[in-house]
Amino acid sequence: MPLFTRTISKLLSPPCHYLLAMTAVLAFSGPLSASAQTLLRVNQTEHPLDAYAVGALRVALEYMEGDYQLDITQDPITQTRAIERLESDQMDVMWLSSNKQVEEQLLPVRFPLLKGLLGYRIFIINPESQSRFNRVESFSDLQELTFGQGAGWPDIEILQSNDLEVITTSKYDNLFYMVEGGRFDAFPRGVLEPWTELAARPDLPLAVEENLVLVYTLPFYLFVSPDKPELAQALHEGLDKALADGRFDQYFYGTDMIEDALTRSNLKSRQPFPLKNPSLSDQTPLDREGYWLRLEDL
Template sequence: MRAALPTEPCRAGIERIHIDMPLPLQQTVWRWLLCLLLCGLLLPVHASDATAIYYPRWSDGDESRSNYMLAQLRLALDKAGSPLRLVPTHTSMEQERALVDLQHDKHLDVVWSMTSHEREERLLPVRIPLDKGLFGWRVALLPRERVDLLKHVRTLDDLRQFTAGQGHDWPDTAILQSQGLPVVVSSNYASLFHMLQARRFDYFPRSVLEIGTELQNPRAQQLVADPHVLLHYPTALYFFFSPRRPELAETVRIGMERAVADGSFEQLFKQQFAHSLAHLQDAERQVIELPNPLLPSATPLQRRELWFSPTQLRQTQVAPK
């Protein structure tokens, strides 16, 4: 095989090199080149816009669930002096898909999620709880006609008589199961509301920061918040970043620390959740404490300014470890 040195111009002004080879071999080479080109076009690649931070889009109708997290992320970037823009992915992503995508640095730059040993091994957390720990304070969603289902629940043993619904990849699922609580899971968040109404399970534990917004959604028209029981386990909702982007994680960490120090983090938190906190504190519910076997030892529980504690809720039932 020999490449001829002379070249001739193409109509587009690009020179074409003639290669002397048998026709069948030329056809094979062109097939391979076409295959490589198509593979290059189809392979997922990380967004190349260096001015943007890509985050996972929620499914239609649930976009407002990300408003607070995005506001805190924007605040952190502003405090760190970063000009980066926040851009959603083109399509929606369920939680585990987003975490895997982030781990492999494909399309995403940031995901917010409850922490666990496994997630902190795979990803870079910024250990400032966006929720101030309130994702671990849970009130059950119930069908309206079963509002008193948990009225006589006083202990963990009482609660074991009922089945909870959860996402299949949520840390909450493992936390509940570790205490012997029956759980039915789904891979789709929205379907859990329909499953509850169809009595595929008895109750759907939701964070006190989520339940108010969720009850306003049309799919929850026949649902109510349980007035009798409050579950609690220590946990934290963090921003997570790819191990390949430590500089981005550090930028957000610096910005969040500055926002905590000057009070703007707390101000934003109260603006978003004042109504939810008042409702939590005013309610008289039986509190059932659950240990969290997934909580990493690096969780900054000693930093009291990062956590919310509803001290009005005195009576508790502690689950055995």
């Protein structure tokens, strides 16, 4: 909407959802054959998810047939602009968190690059409120809390559809001042985000809540034009082969961004509250072995 350039702090909110894609782009030239060279032009901004996605693409290329070369440039663009470029055949691949709407518009490569980690949400709070969160034991207790979100974020629909109260603002930075001032109780953040966000705002007495985690399915996919199903298939097959070989998990768990998020969030010790995601496509590969992070495996 819901172990992310600014910095990891902007991974999910507008930062997150406006640039959950801080997109990278590929220019796909030529047929997918072993004999043809395919130039993959990738636009990598400073957003940490760009670097991660480019790395995942490199892993996929190791298992794809053909002669590929990455040409990496820097061109900051929004998710909306990236979609426009994809649809106008100015580029071939982008990435972002998925929902029904975008999957109807673009062609997804249904391999969750972050193993669903974007759907694990912990809270930024005023540390004086930690004792209140310590008393949360049931979902009804959770419903007594209020949650802050940026106007238009996809997470709003998820939280509200699970009967949680949401307070919104049009300005991302305001959310930190609002939770500090008690305008709402918690600011849910993806596990990749909160510590860097707090480090960027040392003047605010905020903390990461210690015990709870919201969990909902939120895939982070590669997307291509609906006119290029052969490219989507090649990417998907490459990623599947990398997963079967153990190479993808080696990359995922070995990435500093992921390792740091999993270590600092201590997800396995938190009380999980599963939420339904009404915007999730029916074609989401929920049962695919190895696709999703499971708390019991940490």
